[in-house]
Amino acid sequence: MGTFQIDFGGSAKKRIVGIDLGTTNSLVAWLDGMTPKVIPTPEGDRLVPSIVSYSADGTRVAGEAARALQIERPENTVYSVKRLMGRGLEDVRDDLKMLPFRIAEGSESVIRLDVGGKPVTPPEVSAQILLELKRNAEAHLGEDISQAVITVPAYFNDAQRQATKDAGRLAGLEVLRLVNEPTAASLAYGLDKRKEGIVAVYDLGGGTFDISILRLQEGIFEVLATNGDTHLGGDDIDERLMAIALEDIASEWGESLSGNLEAIQTVRRAVIEAKHQLSTLPKVTISVDYRGRVYQRELTRELFEQLIQDIVERTLQPCREALRDANLTPEQIDEVVLVGGSTRIPLVRKAVEALFKAKPHTELNPDEVVALGAAVQAAILSGDVEDQLLLDVTPLSLGIETMGGVVSKLIHRNSTIPASATETFTTSVDGQKNVLIHVLQGERELVRDCRSLARFDLKDIDPLPAGMTRIEVRFLIDANGILNVTARDLRTGKEQSVEVKPSYGLTDEQVETMIRESFEKAEEDFAARQVREARVEADNILAAVEKARANPAWLDLSDTERAAVDEALNGLQMVYHAEDHHLILGQIEKLDAATRTLAESMMNTAVRQALKGTKI
Amino acid sequence: MNELNILGEPAGGEHHHCWRCGHDPAPEPAEPLSLFCQFCNTLQPPVPDYYAFFNLPRELALDLAELQRKFYALSRLLHPDRYTRAAERERKYSLEATAILNDGYRVLRDPVERAEYVLKEAGFDLGEQRSRDVPPELLEEVFELNMALDELKSGDQSAVPQLVESRASFQQMLGEIDGELAGQFRRHDHSEAREARHTILEQIRKILNRRRYIRNLVSEVDRQLTAHGA
Numbered sequence: 001m002g003t004f005q006i007d008f009g010g011s012a013k014k015r016i017v018g019i020d021l022g023t024t025n026s027l028v029a030w031l032d033g034m035t036p037k038v039i040p041t042p043e044g045d046r047l048v049p050s051i052v053s054y055s056a057d058g059t060r061v062a063g064e065a066a067r068a069l070q071i072e073r074p075e076n077t078v079y080s081v082k083r084l085m086g087r088g089l090e091d092v093r094d095d096l097k098m099l100p101f102r103i104a105e106g107s108e109s110v111i112r113l114d115v116g117g118k119p120v121t122p123p124e125v126s127a128q129i130l131l132e133l134k135r136n137a138e139a140h141l142g143e144d145i146s147q148a149v150i151t152v153p154a155y156f157n158d159a160q161r162q163a164t165k166d167a168g169r170l171a172g173l174e175v176l177r178l179v180n181e182p183t184a185a186s187l188a189y190g191l192d193k194r195k196e197g198i199v200a201v202y203d204l205g206g207g208t209f210d211i212s213i214l215r216l217q218e219g220i221f222e223v224l225a226t227n228g229d230t231h232l233g234g235d236d237i238d239e240r241l242m243a244i245a246l247e248d249i250a251s252e253w254g255e256s257l258s259g260n261l262e263a264i265q266t267v268r269r270a271v272i273e274a275k276h277q278l279s280t281l282p283k284v285t286i287s288v289d290y291r292g293r294v295y296q297r298e299l300t301r302e303l304f305e306q307l308i309q310d311i312v313e314r315t316l317q318p319c320r321e322a323l324r325d326a327n328l329t330p331e332q333i334d335e336v337v338l339v340g341g342s343t344r345i346p347l348v349r350k351a352v353e354a355l356f357k358a359k360p361h362t363e364l365n366p367d368e369v370v371a372l373g374a375a376v377q378a379a380i381l382s383g384d385v386e387d388q389l390l391l392d393v394t395p396l397s398l399g400i401e402t403m404g405g406v407v408s409k410l411i412h413r414n415s416t417i418p419a420s421a422t423e424t425f426t427t428s429v430d431g432q433k434n435v436l437i438h439v440l441q442g443e444r445e446l447v448r449d450c451r452s453l454a455r456f457d458l459k460d461i462d463p464l465p466a467g468m469t470r471i472e473v474r475f476l477i478d479a480n481g482i483l484n485v486t487a488r489d490l491r492t493g494k495e496q497s498v499e500v501k502p503s504y505g506l507t508d509e510q511v512e513t514m515i516r517e518s519f520e521k522a523e524e525d526f527a528a529r530q531v532r533e534a535r536v537e538a539d540n541i542l543a544a545v546e547k548a549r550a551n552p553a554w555l556d557l558s559d560t561e562r563a564a565v566d567e568a569l570n571g572l573q574m575v576y577h578a579e580d581h582h583l584i585l586g587q588i589e590k591l592d593a594a595t596r597t598l599a600e601s602m603m604n605t606a607v608r609q610a611l612k613g614t615k616i
Numbered sequence: 617m618n619e620l621n622i623l624g625e626p627a628g629g630e631h632h633h634c635w636r637c638g639h640d641p642a643p644e645p646a647e648p649l650s651l652f653c654q655f656c657n658t659l660q661p662p663v664p665d666y667y668a669f670f671n672l673p674r675e676l677a678l679d680l681a682e683l684q685r686k687f688y689a690l691s692r693l694l695h696p697d698r699y700t701r702a703a704e705r706e707r708k709y710s711l712e713a714t715a716i717l718n719d720g721y722r723v724l725r726d727p728v729e730r731a732e733y734v735l736k737e738a739g740f741d742l743g744e745q746r747s748r749d750v751p752p753e754l755l756e757e758v759f760e761l762n763m764a765l766d767e768l769k770s771g772d773q774s775a776v777p778q779l780v781e782s783r784a785s786f787q788q789m790l791g792e793i794d795g796e797l798a799g800q801f802r803r804h805d806h807s808e809a810r811e812a813r814h815t816i817l818e819q820i821r822k823i824l825n826r827r828r829y830i831r832n833l834v835s836e837v838d839r840q841l842t843a844h845g846a
């Protein structure tokens with residue numbers, strides 16, 4: 001850092017990267033001057049598969065390396081983990097049927113995957129993907145990265161957002177903002193600030209579907225309405241194709257593949273490849289070769305479109321609802337932007353075009369545009385981009401449980417965030433010391449039809465006659481779409497303590513513990529690696545000295561010189577098994593010093609021999 | 617709090633000196649309001665008064681285009697995105713101020729919510745229960761509507777045309793009510809005397825109750841028609 005730069009609490013001028021943490025693929029991007037750019041992996045790939053593979057000793061790899069292990073270690077290689085973020089066991093029964101992982105005990109409010117011998121939660125898996133992206137960015141930019149903007153589906157609820165933030169923390173990233181994926185895409189799309197008008201962003205990725213309608217005006221990106229389905233995407237299409245292929249194979253090979261995870265992953269690869277080809281070809285062949293057994297089946301685009309018709313249809317109702325909430329007709333949409341790999345499917349494009357009566361934009365790469373937008377948002381936060389501002393909304397209404405299991409709405413969906421509401425609560429029994437507030441998200445009237453978000457316990461209330469205490473509770477949804485609750489005793493004016501019990505997801509303490517453990521583990525990993533590296537170095541020098549003792553030059557040394565070498569050699573052998581790399585390296589240095597004359601004379605001999613043209 | 621003494625008071629009225637530099641606010645705060653200290657330009661603790669926030673006179677008929685312009689301009693000044701690198705306290709004020717700004721914009725841009733807000737600030741009690749009492753002039757129509765709804769609920773589709781018709785008639789009433797409201801808004805804004813304003817607000821409250829009642833009827837009819845496949 002330059003001498004003249006003032007350090008504002010250590011955070012000034014740190015670079016903030018933008019991350020698209022996708023169901024299938026993840027990317028990291030930054031703003032190079034005024035141009036958002038995707039940061040490639042050291043191998044030159046732009047997309048990092050959202051896959052993490054665990055081995056028996058607990059070590060993990062993420063990205064392409066994990067994808068390579070998917071067929072070999074199917075039960076320990078986690079993919080599509082985004083579907084499990086911020087969810088409880090009941091929510092994901094269907095997902096788990098199609099995912100080949102074992103679930104550990106105690107998964108009701110946070111899912112625990114039994115991989116690599118130790119249960120891991122979805123935020124921990126996502127953290128590995130984030131770490132991979134962080135390392136790629138650090139290698140590419142040549143600096144430490146500790147702050148990021150991460151995108152989430154617009155329709156993610158509070159728990160899913162919180163889980164994403166937790167993943168960032170676990171990866172050593174301060175998540176300065178969660179941005180909704182379609183909104184981020186609009187930032188990349190509208191970077192050219194002359195763009196004005198009403199834009200619809202249709203985002204169909206691997207696991208989620210979002211629709212957002214925005215007004216672009218003088219650099220303000222105001223979201224008017226958003227809608228979606230956090231369980232709808234390319235994965236569902238893959239499942240359709242899988243069902244057909246597996247049924248065919250069962251009858252052709254005379255055996256069901258169910259339970260054979262390796263074979264199932266092989267088939268999955270094949271159907272996904274066929275699906276991708278069908279976006280450009282009218283007809284393809286699904287082709288599986290598993291241990292010499294072959295399955296082939298022709299698939300026309302026509303049949304494919306019949307198979308996925310209802311999936312595509314399911315995206316249209318949220319679009320209509322978003323239009324209605326924005327108080328707009330399709331004709332009023334000026335432009336439609338397509339985001340997400342699944343929008344390459346011609347049927348999807350046709351459906352979108354028919355609904356909005358406008359030809360969608362396809363000039364931006366649908367895989368990259370979200371990450372590019374996240375990089376723009378990062379630059380807005382760092383102050384590098386000053387003329388643009390995103391005004392996003394909360395996708396779901398927020399309410400509290402009232403008498404008779406009814407939800408009373410406090411903040412309505414599509415309210416611009418930050419948004420707030422206040423409610424006054426009072427005690428109903430003499431001497432009552434706490435009040436429990438049950439907060440829910442969703443559009444329905446009854447508690448059982450909404451999603452429980454958390455219970456907030458107003459604690460340590462002064463015990464007074466019923467109704468005497470009045471507590472004002474303020475519900476505030478921040479710019480990340482995450483709820484914050486504060487409370488004040490209206491009689492005393494004092495801040496009232498609130499304990500949060502999230503219904504789904506990790507508590508703050510659990511995240512802290514995980515961070516501590518992973519640091520300890522990281523240190524352990526690092527120390528062990530240093531010892532291993534020192535031993536490798538010791539092996540090399542010991543072998544070299546052993547060989548040198550057979551060289552004529554050894555005999556040219558004086559007795560004291562030879563004794564010094566032997567002493568250093570013994571010294572190194574003594575510390576070889578110590579678990580301290582400093583000791584080993586110290587002895588290596590001594591041996592190196594003691595053998596310097598020997599090495600020089602060997603070198604001279606070698607040169608002489610070489611000059612004579614003879615080989616040693 | 618006296619129901620009328622907050623009228624026209626600037627947002628910064630309740631705090632005395634800047635939390636950062638200690639200066640008292642200037643006697644005549646410059647635009648835009650006293651959200652910021654005039655000396656060190658630091659964001660001050662926001663006060664949740666929507667009209668003061670938008671620096672608007674306390675009127676019921678608002679120019680929506682003007683409101684939107686102000687909303688965008690204030691967003692640029694207050695949004696948390698602009699305070700990522702600021703001190704923690706200023707970040708907190710930015711979050712609170714933007715929440716008030718957004719809540720206020722949501723309320724002020726909608727004529728009904730705007731009127732309800734002004735009523736509440738003026739000390740009116742807006743109990744929901746009132747909307748359950750059938751406005752006397754609607755008694756007969758409501759009675760017939762309920763009969764038709766009961767028929768539909770018991771599976772008698774022949775009630776559908778009648779329901780569709782009375783929904784249309786109620787929707788027309790809503791249109792008329794909105795016109796009536798707009799007229800009262802103008803009257804309110806043109807009267808200077810507090811007592812006169814108060815009398816008009818009382819009338820507005822009555823109109824709003826009737827409006828809410830009819831709206832609920834319309835959405836109930838909508839719901840039942842959809843539920844019974846009509």
Ligand SMILES: Nc1ncnc2c1ncn2[C@@H]1O[C@H](COP(=O)(O)OP(=O)(O)OP(=O)(O)O)[C@@H](O)[C@H]1O
Nearest residue numbers: 022023024025205206207208234276279340341342
């Ligand atoms: N050419 C193509 N034709 C059809 N589908 C495709 C094509 N290319 C990619 N896909 C599908 O797009 C999906 C991945 O898209 P993308 O990378 O946008 O999703 P993601 O960002 O990982 O997921 P999400 O946004 O839902 O979290 C996968 O289901 C993939 O099979």
Ligand SMILES: [Mg+2]
Nearest residue numbers: 022205340370
């Ligand atoms: Mg995506």
Ligand SMILES: [Zn+2]
Nearest residue numbers: 634637653656
């Ligand atoms: Zn000041």
